Amino acid sequence: MIYLDNSATTKPHPSVVKSFKEVTNKYYANPSSIHQFGGETEKLLQRAKQQAANLLGVSEQEVIFTSGGTEGNNTAIKGIALQHQNRGRHIITSEIEHPSVEEACRGLEQLGFEVTYLPVNEDGVVSITDVKSAIREDTILISLMHVNNEIGSIQPVEEVASIAKQYPKLFFHVDNVQGAGKVPLKLGNNGIDLCTFSGHKIHGLKGTGILYIKKGTTMFPLLHGGEQESGHRSGTENLAGAVSMVKALRLIKERERTEADKLRQLLGYLRDRLETMDGIKVNTPRNSAPHIMNFSVLGTKPEVLIHMLGEEEIYISTKSACSSKQKDESKILAACGWGTDRNVSALRVSLSYDNTKEEIDTFLSALQRSIKQFKEVME
Template identity: 80%
Template sequence: MIYLDNSATTKPEPSVMRSFEQVTTKYYANPSSIHQFGGEAEQLLHKAKQQAAEIIGVTESEIVFTSGGTEGNNTAIKGIALEHQNRGKHIITSEVEHPSVEEACRGLERLGFEVTYLPVNQNGVISITDLKKAVRDDTILISLMHVNNEIGSVQPIQEAAAVAKQHPKLFFHVDNVQGVGKLPLKLRGSGIDLCTFSGHKIHGLKGTGILYIKQGTTLFPLLHGGSQEYGHRSGTENLAGAVSMAKALRLITEREKKEGDQLRRLQLHLREQLSKIQDVKINTPESSAPHIMNFSVPGTKPEVLIHMLGEEGIYISTKSACSSKQKDESKILSACGWGNDRTTSALRVSLSYDNTREEIDTFLSALDRSIRQFKEVME
């Protein structure tokens, strides 16, 4: 099997699985219980927070463990909106956000909030000038993704954070689900107030994640109850999930340092060879994250090519797994200004540090063969 759909989810790292199992088996007490066994579980939770905080360069009290990217994004966006709506009801985001950000904003619009969706250029990147112009006196939140999950474009987060810093009454949220472990992102002192991470994108487990909440940032909690996670997320803590998330974060950070250049070279090889295949049009900009390659094959049906490749044990995708079963057109590519021939025939290859050049070459041969077979059938 050749798995090239790592932006949808990754294969769990065996040592992460073992840590989850060990904690589940040995430290199953409720961390909120006052007896000694509960105290041991609570200490382990604090240790996981300390480890995660050290890795991403923040303090322990700024780490909130979540169930993943969707919960983190919703908690950040809705939490800020509901808590600070008396000061303003204007939110800024972009036209190329993940569905968990876009739909959260759409939901707030139904509650009377106003959202500005910044346009992007052909590379899928916003204009800082547009962002500056969009900020108003009643703006309470800017929410932008670091790396686009579909085409790999990288937003100017540092520049956007600088804009946010000039307006201390608004908050800046970054969806870093696709960026973590692939591109560095400084949080402390950056101007970023909230940042989302997901475990299953970094060889961790589904149902695990982190929301960084800068000290002093106040949110209206989506979950009320026992005031766990500093009151930001009530509910008995998923201790095993938290420990496994911290471990996955450490391991992917180490691999980024050691193997980041290798991953970039693999993507470059993929780009060069894809450009040689007839009818293939590359959509991912050259200044992209190192693990995503989006391309179109005009005149073909992407789902047919995916099934043809799948029959050979090669797995790629069309777009975000959260929207891949919806209508064929890529909303991201459409926002970039591409025509219908490309927006309806897009495919995505997403790499991990485990993929090899041999796997890429096997995929390229199978893709070329599948395209030619499709064309022959349609003639």
């Protein structure tokens, strides 16, 4: 099997699975229980939080364990909006955000909030000038993804953070689900107030994640109850999930330090080969994340090619797994200004540090065969 759909989800690392099983079997007490066993589990939870904070370069009070990217994004966006709506009801985001950000904003619009959706250029990047121009007196939040999940474009979040920092009453949220472990991003006193991470995108487990909430950031909680996670996320903590999330975060950061160049070279090799193939247009910009390659096979149906490749146990995708069953046209590519023929024929290959050049060669050969077979059938 050749798995090239790592932006949808990654294979859990064996040591991550092992850590989850061990904690589940050994530390199953409720961390809120006042007996000794509960105290032991609470200590392990705090240790996990300290380790996560060290890996992210923040304080442990700023780390909240979540169930993943969707919860993290919704908690950040709705939490800020509901808490600070008396001061302003204007939010800024972009036209190419993940559905968990876009739909959260659409939901807030139904409650009377106003959202500015910034356009992007053909590389899928927002303009700093547009960001500055969009900020108003009643703007309370900017939410942008670091790396686009469909085409791999990198947003200038550090520059946006420095702009947001000039407005003390304006919060800045970064969706770092696709960037974590691939494109470095420093947190701390840089203007980023909230940042979302997801475990299953970094060889962790589904249902695990982290939301960084900068100290002093006040939010309306989406979940009320026992005041766990500093009141930001009530509910009995998923201790095994938290420990496994930290394990995955540590492992992916180690690989980022040692193997990032190799991953980028592999993506470059894939791009070079694709650009020599007739009828293929590469949509991913050159200055992109090192693991995502989006391209269009003009005149074909992506779902047919995906199934043909799947019969050879080669797995790729079309777009975000969270929107892959929606209408054919890629909203992301349309926002970049490409034509319909390109937007409806796009495929996505997303790599992990485990993929090899040999796998890429096998995939490319299978892709060429599939395209040829498709055209023969359609003639």
